Amino acid sequence: KAGVTQTxxxxxxxxxxxxxxxxxxxxxxxxxxxYQQTPGQGLQFLFEYFSETQRxxxxxxxxxxxxxxxxxxxxxNVSTLELGDSALYLxxxxxxxxxxxxxxxFGPGTRLTVT
Amino acid sequence: xxxxxxxxxxxxxxxGENLTVYCNSSxxxxxxxxxxxxxxxxxxxxxxxxxxxxxxxxxRLTFQFGDARKDSSLHITAAQPGDTGLYLCAGRxxxxxxxxxxxxxxxxxxxx
Numbered sequence: 087k088a089g090v091t092q093t094x095x096x097x098x099x100x101x102x103x104x105x106x107x108x109x110x111x112x113x114x115x116x117x118x119x120x121y122q123q124t125p126g127q128g129l130q131f132l133f134e135y136f137s138e139t140q141r142x143x144x145x146x147x148x149x150x151x152x153x154x155x156x157x158x159x160x161x162x163n164v165s166t167l168e169l170g171d172s173a174l175y176l177x178x179x180x181x182x183x184x185x186x187x188x189x190x191x192f193g194p195g196t197r198l199t200v201t
Numbered sequence: 202x203x204x205x206x207x208x209x210x211x212x213x214x215x216x217g218e219n220l221t222v223y224c225n226s227s228x229x230x231x232x233x234x235x236x237x238x239x240x241x242x243x244x245x246x247x248x249x250x251x252x253x254x255x256x257x258x259x260x261r262l263t264f265q266f267g268d269a270r271k272d273s274s275l276h277i278t279a280a281q282p283g284d285t286g287l288y289l290c291a292g293r294x295x296x297x298x299x300x301x302x303x304x305x306x307x308x309x310x311x312x313x
Contacts (some may be wrong), residue, residue: 090243121303129244129289129303142300176243187294188232190301192243 088113090179090193094142094174098199104165111158111179117141119190120152123174135160136182150196164198172200204228205304213310214280222275222307224290231295232306233266233273238287280311 091110099105111118117155119142120132131144135154154160158179164171178190205226205281214220216309224233236244248257248265250273257264261284273290290304 113240119301128305131300131302134300144300189246189249192245194242 090177090191092175092177092196094196095096095156096197096199098201099167100201101167102167104163104169105167105198107162107164107175107177107198108191109160109177109179111160111177112191115179115181115191116158117180117182117190118154118158118161119178119180121176123176123179123195124172129176132162149189165169167200169200171198173198175196205290205302207288207290207304207307209307210305211308211310215313216281216311216313217279218311220277220280220309222277222288222309224273224275224304225293226271226290229270229295230292231270232293233270234291234293234301235264235273235275236289236291238289239285244287244289277309280309282311282313285309285311 093108105157109118117136119134122132123127123129124141132150133140133152134142138154152162174195176195178194180190208223212220232249234249235247235248238244248259248264250257250264250274253268253270255266261278265274277284288307290302293301
């Protein structure tokens with residue numbers, strides 16, 4: 087079974103621009119979660135999509151948005167980029183169950199650098 | 202806001218030594234997971250614990266969930282260079298579809 091794929095792997099953008107990151111979950115998985123990882127703040131939850139609906143949301147400004155398509159692929163968009171948005175953006179896929187043994191599988195991440 | 206503090210933040214030890222990483226919170230979690238992340242990769246799930254006082258063993262790794270389900274520990278016996286990486290605990294809050302809150306991380310380096 088193929089793992090979670092994220093594209094692109096590396097991205098350099100200028101302050102004020104916008105960016106779209108893509109995530110393809112494991113086949114059959116219906117849930118996609120997005121996380122931001124920085125040295126200072128660690129791994130922080132952005133949002134989760136399940137069956138094309140946002141099921142959970144973290145504490146990030148409205149500049150961060152996402153969506154999920156009918157094939158479960160997901161995109162994350164960041165508008166008006168700031169220097170502090172430089173981070174590793176991780177996508178995690180799961181079957182979508184809410185049981186205690188909820189397991190999610192992470193992709194390799196997209197390294198975004200804002201200059 | 203649920204916070205998970207991990208200690209120590211950094212650990213550099215020699216092959217063969219034992220170590221323990223702690224994950225503490227003032228909040229109760231319905232379950233707690235441990236992940237390991239290597240450079241350039243996403244975190245990989247090691248274990249999930251759900252019952253207060255539960256102990257799980259994975260080869261040389263022993264995981265314990267606190268009785269009150271607020272804290273956890275990871276003990277590695279006879280560490281090997283392959284254990285090097287960033288160890289993250291993550292707690293799931295009570296309630297359905299609760300999101301995961303990740304700990305601050307412990308970076309472990311095991312040298313020969």
